Amino acid sequence: MGKTAAARSGGVLLAGVVLVVLAAVMLTLVLVRAGAVEGEPVLHPPVPPPPPPPAVLPAASGGAPLTAEQVQAAIADPVAGAAALGTVAVSVRDLATGEELYDHRANAAMIPASTIKLVTAVTALAARGPAYQIPTTAVAGSEPGEVVLVGGGDPTLALGEVSFYPGAARLDRLASQVLSALGDTPVTRVTVDSRRFTGDVYGPWTSDIPTGGYVGPITALMSDGGRIDPDPAQGASPSARYDEPDLAVGEHFAALLGLGDDAVVERGAAPDGAAVLGEVYSPPMVRLVDIMLTDSDNVIAEALARQVALARGEPASFEGAAKAMAEVLVELGLATPEQQPELADGSGLSRDNQISARLLTDLLILAAGPGPAELSGLFAGLPVAGWSGTLLDRHDRPPPELALAEGVVRAKTGSLFAVDALAGVVETAGGRWLAFAVIANDVSVDHDTAREALDRIPAALAGP
Numbered sequence: 493m494g495k496t497a498a499a500r501s502g503g504v505l506l507a508g509v510v511l512v513v514l515a516a517v518m519l520t521l522v523l524v525r526a527g528a529v530e531g532e533p534v535l536h537p538p539v540p541p542p543p544p545p546p547a548v549l550p551a552a553s554g555g556a557p558l559t560a561e562q563v564q565a566a567i568a569d570p571v572a573g574a575a576a577l578g579t580v581a582v583s584v585r586d587l588a589t590g591e592e593l594y595d596h597r598a599n600a601a602m603i604p605a606s607t608i609k610l611v612t613a614v615t616a617l618a619a620r621g622p623a624y625q626i627p628t629t630a631v632a633g634s635e636p637g638e639v640v641l642v643g644g645g646d647p648t649l650a651l652g653e654v655s656f657y658p659g660a661a662r663l664d665r666l667a668s669q670v671l672s673a674l675g676d677t678p679v680t681r682v683t684v685d686s687r688r689f690t691g692d693v694y695g696p697w698t699s700d701i702p703t704g705g706y707v708g709p710i711t712a713l714m715s716d717g718g719r720i721d722p723d724p725a726q727g728a729s730p731s732a733r734y735d736e737p738d739l740a741v742g743e744h745f746a747a748l749l750g751l752g753d754d755a756v757v758e759r760g761a762a763p764d765g766a767a768v769l770g771e772v773y774s775p776p777m778v779r780l781v782d783i784m785l786t787d788s789d790n791v792i793a794e795a796l797a798r799q800v801a802l803a804r805g806e807p808a809s810f811e812g813a814a815k816a817m818a819e820v821l822v823e824l825g826l827a828t829p830e831q832q833p834e835l836a837d838g839s840g841l842s843r844d845n846q847i848s849a850r851l852l853t854d855l856l857i858l859a860a861g862p863g864p865a866e867l868s869g870l871f872a873g874l875p876v877a878g879w880s881g882t883l884l885d886r887h888d889r890p891p892p893e894l895a896l897a898e899g900v901v902r903a904k905t906g907s908l909f910a911v912d913a914l915a916g917v918v919e920t921a922g923g924r925w926l927a928f929a930v931i932a933n934d935v936s937v938d939h940d941t942a943r944e945a946l947d948r949i950p951a952a953l954a955g956p
Contacts, residue, residue, distance in 0.1 A: 555923030563593040570948035578934040583849040587925040590857045601846040602931040605906030606788045607913040608840035613781045613870050614855050615820040616796040619803035622778035622869045630670045631766035637680030640762040641745050643713025645688055646774040647795040651715050651744050656722035661772035667748035669770025679749040683760035684742035688712035691809030695837040696844050705730025707790040713738040717791040728787040782873035786881035790839035797838025826854050852915040852929035874902035874916050897951040910935045912942040921955035
């Protein structure tokens with residue numbers, strides 16, 4: 493199945509979530525035009541709302557249900573091939589009913605790599621809601637002419653017109669607000685308040701992780717995910733990051749306020765009750781989740797994990813975020829107080845994370861229907877096999893059966909040294925949607941070989 497099928501099946505929300513767009517407000521148009529009485533307003537009748545559009549996909553329960561025997565027959569060989577590479581856990585469930593169709597060590601604790609971003613996404617959407625936007629604020633300091641830049645934890649903030657992330661808030665626009673608010677009062681200094689995030693700026697990661705270009709220091713104030721050269725054309729490629737991203741933003745802000753390149757910017761605290769001089773906001777939470785999942789953005793993942801902590805009243809640190817996410821999983825019925833997954837970060841870069849394949853299919857099923865409506869935002873950002881994100885090029889190579897997944901598999905990838913994982917949803921040839929998760933630890937082969945072995949499983953589920 494090629495790109496046309498991907499456009500049809502891959503670019504839409506799944507699992508019976510029917511998107512209905514209704515007009516919320518009816519507008520009355522008032523026009524002034526020359527007529528019998530010049531300048532007399534002519535009232536036009538209200539414009540009727542458009543009819544609801546049809547569903548873009550059949551319900552997830554469409555198509556004939558598969559039996560466990562059918563699934564076993566379809567994936568027995570691919571699972572055996574994956575198991576030969578290391579320690580493998582596999583869970584396959586019916587997305588609509590939750591029925592278990594395949595279980596191979598599905599409840600075993602495994603290192604999930606970046607598939608843990610599904611946990612980060614679900615807990616962030618549940619804790620903050622899909623419409624929440626992260627503020628970056630400028631307030632008056634304690635000294636005349638002092639401006640304090642307060643980071644709210646938005647990792648996508650852009651310095652100006654060039655932005656790594658689409659739709660990002662812009663620092664130059666915040667500077668314009670500040671200059672307008674101050675009027676004739678000159679700016680004398682800029683102070684940076686990045687205290688909203690606490691604790692270590694690097695997670696419980698191996699020493700090669702911070703220097704690999706896929707993550708940087710996690711602070712409450714940064715621009716373009718901390719990138720020094722935010723070139724949107726780089727996509728998910730590794731990028732050099734600032735060692736102190738909050739001060740880097742502060743120095744740029746000082747220049748925008750007219751202090752020049754030699755301005756001294758220091759960290760400090762915004763005074764209690766300080767007058768707000770300006771504020772800009774991140775894209776909505778659901779859009780941040782989209783970007784995180786599509787490109788497996790580690791900095792956004794850690795920032796969103798801290799938003800869960802803030803919403804729960806926990807410290808916005810690695811430890812506080814892990815505790816808060818686990819609490820939300822319990823509230824959603826995805827864990828119990830006695831049996832919680834071991835979480836160490838929100839990105840999956842830590843090898844201390846320990847979750848099960850079953851938890852991943854549990855949360856996919858919850859987001860697809862029975863859970864809170866805001867969780868359905870999880871699906872839009874999942875990469876589509878052969879079409880987008882980290883699955884763009886994974887199915888356009890031999891063996892030819894991998895092409896069966898193109899356009900009908902949406903899944904989050906995961907990769908660390910000796911770890912590969914894949915979790916998402918697949919539409920079968922009969923039109924039935926399945927949730928699946930495959931996690932491989934202690935992998936003894938290179939990533940390309942391991943990924944091919946894992947990709948065979950959802951491709952086999954898609955069917956001929």
